[in-house]
Amino acid sequence: MLRMNASFMLVTLAVLKALAVAQGSNPSVMIVLLVRNKETYLPYTLSQLSRLDYPKERLALWIASDHNQDRSAEILHTWLERYSLPYLSVEAFVNASSPSLRPDERSAVRLSPGRLRAVGDMKQEALKRARTLGIDMVWFLDADVVLHDRSVLRRLQSVRKPVVAPMLRSAGGYSNFQPSIGRTSPQEEDAFPRIYSGRVRGCFAVPLVRSCVLMDLRDPRTASLTFVSQSCELQREVETLDDAVALAISSRNSGLKMTVCNGEDFGLTPVPLSPTQELKDEWQNLLAMKLETLIDHPPMSVVPLMRLFLPPPPTKSRLGFDRIYVIGLGRRPERWRRLKACFDEIGIEAVRMLAVDGRKLTDEFLEERDIHPRGEGRKRFINKGEVGCSLSHYYIWRDVIKHNLSRVIILEDDSHPSADFPARLRQLVDEVDRLRPEWHFLYLFREAAFPDDFEPVEGSEHLVRPGFSYTTLAYALTRSGAETLLRDDPLKNLLCVDHYIPLMSGEVLFSEWMEVYPSAGTLRVYSGRENIIEPVKRIGEHGFVSDCTEVDDLFGEVSYGNEVEECNMETLT
Template sequence: MLLIDKEVPQMIKSHNERGTWYWYVLLLEVSLNICGEYSPTSTIASDRPKVFVALVVRNAEHVLPYVLGGLERQNYPQNRMTIWIRTDCNMDQTSELLKKWQQGTNGVYAAVDLEVLPCSLPHEKYPFAMDDTRARHVEMLRDTAMATSRQLAYDFVMFLDSSSFLVDPSSITDLVDSGRDIIGPFLPSLNKHGNFWCNTSTEGRYIRSEDCTEIFEFQKLGIFDVGLVHGVLMINLKNPDLLDLRFGSEKSDMRQYQQFLLNMIRRNVTANIINKRQYGYSMIPLVNGSTFLDQTDGFRNLQLEVLVYREAIPQTKYITVEEEDPDTLGFDHIYFINLDRRPDRKKRMQNSFQALNMEVERISAVDGEKLNHDLLDTMGISMLPSYEDPHKKRPLTMGEYGCFLSHYAVWRNVVEKGYRQVLVLEDDIRFDYNVRHRMTQVWEDIDRLNLEWDLIYLGRKRLMDDEEPYVKGSQHLVHVSYSYWTLCYMLSSTGAQKLLAGNPLTKMVPVDEYLPIMFDRHPNEEWKGSFENRDLRAFSAYPLLVYPTHYTGEFGYISDTENIAEWGDGLDDGAEEREPISDSEANGRDLALSTHDEL
């Protein structure tokens, strides 16, 4: 899965690869965190260059609040900015939202110039059609914006679009201060690319190239010459060589961006991209025939990936965003296990649940650091005598006890409440793309096949090379082999009853060893012999719907569980992780149920 936020240090894959640029990025990130909340209106200056911000937008109801939110978050003096917006041919509430935003920002910027144009392309069948006719129409509007900005004697014109989202408050400031004539902030997308072309031909065409990999990966930071910047870019209006620069062309054989590129080439002007910070993100472009649901899913996928590494994409404060009523994805209930000392994970998961319109109950966990030998004895909890970590040759850690207790309490709660089917989540997970739609597909297979099931993994680590055939007649479910991790799993009432009936508290093993024991796919025969009824009906979604946020060895990987004391008192400083193990599986192991609160 693509890791899109390469500015922050946790994105770096290898400690040995870190050089001067790494520590520079770390300093940038720390400085941004120290700044805290930004107040754009606090930076009022009359001597800063004037910036004309142009936005051409259509059918953007679902994403517009975030496009405008990123603009509002900028720390550039707002009295030096005019916002010019043109919209037409909307099949949603885009026009109405823009009018509300214009009213809300009255007096905030130097001016907000909004015009809802008559639809000049009424033949469009789909909300996101982008044929040559539409592309030329957008280029014409951009040329109109550039001409208007020149007439008003502005210093810079900056173009935004409805598929790009600024998150760094210094985006406009850095572009103005860059000293470049045509420059854009690097805005990566989920397919690794973003808003620039690395190389172009003399005919104004895109050339596929790997030359800019280090820019894409944030391995080099700075300002770089590139073939083209598009989507979000700034142009210096004071350069006389750019007086007649245009986007559009009346020639019907010109492709999108081609006229702009040819104009640059004739004037010997270079485009630049800046990646000194994580300025924002861009959506994967919607293709012809895409629907509003495709737009919503595309933005949701981007939003969920962003949340793995940083704060949510900011929303406008001048438009009330109407949210759908949350649901439980077809389950009777959804549980989310989270340590009280991990409020950062709680906040990130709450934001993820909000993005997915999920109604979830948080389980406040008892910290494994608070468990000890005497307390476990008092509770009647003991380790399976024959258990020894298969890799590190050690007994259970206190974190592993705590994790088991939290999952055990969820199973017990399922039975007590009479739930038929629930979803159990840990707090260090990332959702795969289109997870709501894919969850629907899993349910459809279960219902169509009348599948009798007790437990279905939605996120796991497969450990054996054993064949895992598809469930007959299913395209989304497989028979499961020996697996680790309890990131996310579906559990039925009969499954919960079977897990409780195994009486695991007096012969405890890590919870992700216990599950494969109970569905009789564990390779350790001695451990299995301690549990008589191993008839849990287990399956797995394929492909998986949930993955860990970090893997062992990645920067940002933290194992709360493996660093918590083993059986006895105090920490074992020499203890290492069970392998293979993930951050999610490890952190989950020091959880134990204490209270419930609704999110």
């Protein structure tokens, strides 16, 4: 146990409170951190505290940890010895010798009544201590929360609400707020997706917040708030009567509203483990959070001391393929950095291929290479962005033949793998190799023209024969597939690659180009029933960029402008 002398703590607090009044500056805040079996997250959580944009002399720490089966106690001791000195006060109750389970527990994952009571009691004790010390605000922070913004505490304070939390997302659509306690009305049901998706933005009154909650003790209405439930009229309605529910009920009974803010991407919280899972599954949760972070933020990192507690990086592989290509614009290096960081996390070895930039295409360039862009169907033009897309993939198909590669994966650099991408890929490839060993082309992501337009492959759980599909964001290709795609010299009548693949697979039944391409219909194309990789951004999402619409110059017989968007992938340099 590490605990500072109480009299020293009180004197220090009094002096600094006087200084704060004189400077008109930061309220004192007690950070309450309860830790149990959080070795997976602790190096990152504690690093966040070290980097928090708030004066350490205005922060008090109240930390409790027991009944661990991992290195949580060791991590806490190591961090406290190095980083605790500047804080206003530190009270840390770290029991490294307590049994791994409480008397009524069957596993460290299952939430037993005794465990729920213990968590509520510890938070109540911390709240009482903060009131005794005259602390202005208490920040109850879960040990597995990932925060993107170093100034999040200041932002929560600026909301000026008695109980406020930033909205935290998770890879599974779980969040740290609820639109109701107990039975849910249709209006409350609609509130969650509207707030969670960001369709409405701001700060909203909600019945329950958890995981990252700031409480302002200067507001007299917070005097009756408690984490300990005396009696609960909703006992039969709520699934789990935990500390957050107890706080929500006491808040409601006090006539006080809780607030959640979604004005920005504040951070992440993991999906809670189910009773059938094990502690080791937290590593997969952390991996999902790391990948989610990379969509809009730099990679998660730790302070140097915490590197001692990180596992070694995964061994990289090509997932059973000869090569994994990533094609992207040379003028967008940040996309390659993001995807490479994802690959570093999940253990993928890939090569970057700079491709054709539609901005730089000229008529002279195309004439010298005997390249003739063509429109297709009702879209009688093709823009330079789409030509860049098609040429980028064409040159990789040629590279497959040149280097005699048996099978490859081709990804555009705006693809984003999930934590289970390698496992799902192996599962899908095993099925196609077993059931359709003659396959040429395997969509890993596709946009179907009609959602139900596919034919299940007999004997397969995941494999289908897809109908007309857009995008070449991510696919696997065999050497024979590359030969088929190149056989009829596609440069002489270069179509948007989104049209060319369906044409060659026989999904375009009426086209003027059927006679031009004798091999049309011979490309053996399959797909997973569900996509196993996703785009990092979709059309309409903040930050989405498509170079197909960015380049306005057109090729083709007639220009209708750029209102028809049928090649919604990246143009590659």
